[in-house]
Amino acid sequence: xxxxxxxxxxxxxVVYQKDDVSMVVAPGADGSLGILPNHAPLVxxxxxxxxxxxxGAGEEALLVNGGFLEVVNNKVVVLADTAxxxxxxxxxxxxxxxRSAEEALRNRGETQDIEEAQQALQxxxxxxxVARNRRNRGQERPAG
Amino acid sequence: xxxxxxxxxxxxxxxxxxxxxxxxxxxAATKMRRAQERSTASRPYSExxxxxxxxxxxxxxxxxELRQYPLLEDRPVNTAGMIxxxxxxxxxxxxxxxxxxxxxxxxREDAGVPTKVIAVGKKGRDFxxxxxxxxxxxxxxxxxxxxxxxxxxxxxxxxxxxxTGSVDSVHLVYPKFVNTLTQTPEVVxxxxxxxxEGDEAQDVNYIFEPDAPTVLNEILPRYxxxxxxxxxxxxxxxxxxxxxVAMRNATDNAKELAEDLDLSLNKARQAQITNEVAEISAGxxxxxxx
Numbered sequence: 001x002x003x004x005x006x007x008x009x010x011x012x013x014v015v016y017q018k019d020d021v022s023m024v025v026a027p028g029a030d031g032s033l034g035i036l037p038n039h040a041p042l043v044x045x046x047x048x049x050x051x052x053x054x055x056g057a058g059e060e061a062l063l064v065n066g067g068f069l070e071v072v073n074n075k076v077v078v079l080a081d082t083a084x085x086x087x088x089x090x091x092x093x094x095x096x097x098x099r100s101a102e103e104a105l106r107n108r109g110e111t112q113d114i115e116e117a118q119q120a121l122q123x124x125x126x127x128x129x130v131a132r133n134r135r136n137r138g139q140e141r142p143a144g
Numbered sequence: 145x146x147x148x149x150x151x152x153x154x155x156x157x158x159x160x161x162x163x164x165x166x167x168x169x170x171x172a173a174t175k176m177r178r179a180q181e182r183s184t185a186s187r188p189y190s191e192x193x194x195x196x197x198x199x200x201x202x203x204x205x206x207x208x209e210l211r212q213y214p215l216l217e218d219r220p221v222n223t224a225g226m227i228x229x230x231x232x233x234x235x236x237x238x239x240x241x242x243x244x245x246x247x248x249x250x251x252r253e254d255a256g257v258p259t260k261v262i263a264v265g266k267k268g269r270d271f272x273x274x275x276x277x278x279x280x281x282x283x284x285x286x287x288x289x290x291x292x293x294x295x296x297x298x299x300x301x302x303x304x305x306x307x308t309g310s311v312d313s314v315h316l317v318y319p320k321f322v323n324t325l326t327q328t329p330e331v332v333x334x335x336x337x338x339x340x341e342g343d344e345a346q347d348v349n350y351i352f353e354p355d356a357p358t359v360l361n362e363i364l365p366r367y368x369x370x371x372x373x374x375x376x377x378x379x380x381x382x383x384x385x386x387x388x389v390a391m392r393n394a395t396d397n398a399k400e401l402a403e404d405l406d407l408s409l410n411k412a413r414q415a416q417i418t419n420e421v422a423e424i425s426a427g428x429x430x431x432x433x434x
Binding site: 009010011013029033041043068072081 | 200
């Protein structure tokens with residue numbers, strides 16, 4: 001059976017690489033999309049969110065933020081602005097980042113970087129969501 | 145000839161200096177290796193991106209279509225833009241000088257029109273302010289391992305200047321890392337974007353989400369960012385390798401100098417002893433009664 005090759009790359013490094021993948025679920029710009037082997041060539045922008053990679057019985061989750069995804073010849077290439085494995089997310093730090101971003105947005109008068117603070121807030125929220133999803137799933141299927 | 149005491153002092157000075165240059169050399173060697181790793185690690189992204197843009201833009205575009213992608217617009221150059229990337233620090237032999245000279249040559253010859261300058265790195269900025277060039281922005285203190293996020297503002301300014309028509313092209317001038325011994329100033333056009341040519345022209349009919357112009361217009365600025373990012377990383381690698389080589393030469397020269405001084409010290413000491421002996425025997429001779 002055909003399978004997918006997945007590569008997730010950021011400007012700084014190759015974050016993730018895997019062969020024999022049966023399905024990828026990505027946060028596309030027009031909503032979540034699932035990619036199975038033999039998918040038609042596709043290019044889509046990505047929203048911040050969770051990207052799930054299924055192979056065999058296992059499943060891995062990664063956070064991606066911004067960038068885009070290309071599917072061609074059973075090869076999925078993600079060029080993300082930010083990407084990290086769900087297991088690498090530091091929940092406490094993400095929580096702190098969210099608080100400081102919210103703080104910055106409340107004191108609008110002083111800060112000129114509203115856009116920046118909003119982006120930081122969004123990224124922190126996505127991070128927390130991905131980390132939380134992982135924990136919930138972990139409880140249901142401890143062997144996962 | 146200098147007195148032995150004076151020569152001894154100079155030897156001490158030279159030895160101290162060689163210790164310092166050797167220390168800088170060691171540090172530079174380590175940091176060079178790390179900078180090279182970083183530059184290598186970022187390569188997959190830019191290569192993918194290049195393939196990608198080659199794929200997407202391989203289809204012939206007519207003028208109507210091209211207008212949707214302002215970053216590709218080729219227009220007569222009335223005002224040029226240059227991003228000069230230099231290290232923040234010196235002790236790099238000829239690297240900084242060559243780089244700045246290349247930048248000046250770009251303004252005078254390659255561009256031949258009024259040129260606005262964005263300086264990345266202290267050395268280039270200092271030169272540009274000293275010679276009163278049209279400096280529109282400067283970025284210093286990026287450190288050894290900047291992230292893509294640190295570079296983004298530079299790309300944004302360049303893109304903004306280009307889109308508002310304040311400049312009609314943007315070139316990068318940076319020290320290309322050829323190998324440890326060789327770094328050459330390199331000039332690369334980043335705006336308008338030179339469409340890369342695909343090695344094997346795959347003619348793939350992509351599905352675009354949301355649509356082709358939106359996707360390509362998201363991708364193109366990222367290409368500018370990553371070209372810039374790689375140039376900055378390469379500058380760091382070039383800086384440390386140039387510094388390492390310069391400091392190795394300095395250490396070798398100091399060693400040679402110390403050896404020469406050792407020799408003259410011995411000679412001076414010998415001459416002094418000979419002198420003293422001659423004086424004593426002359427004195428003894430004076431008292432001799434035949």
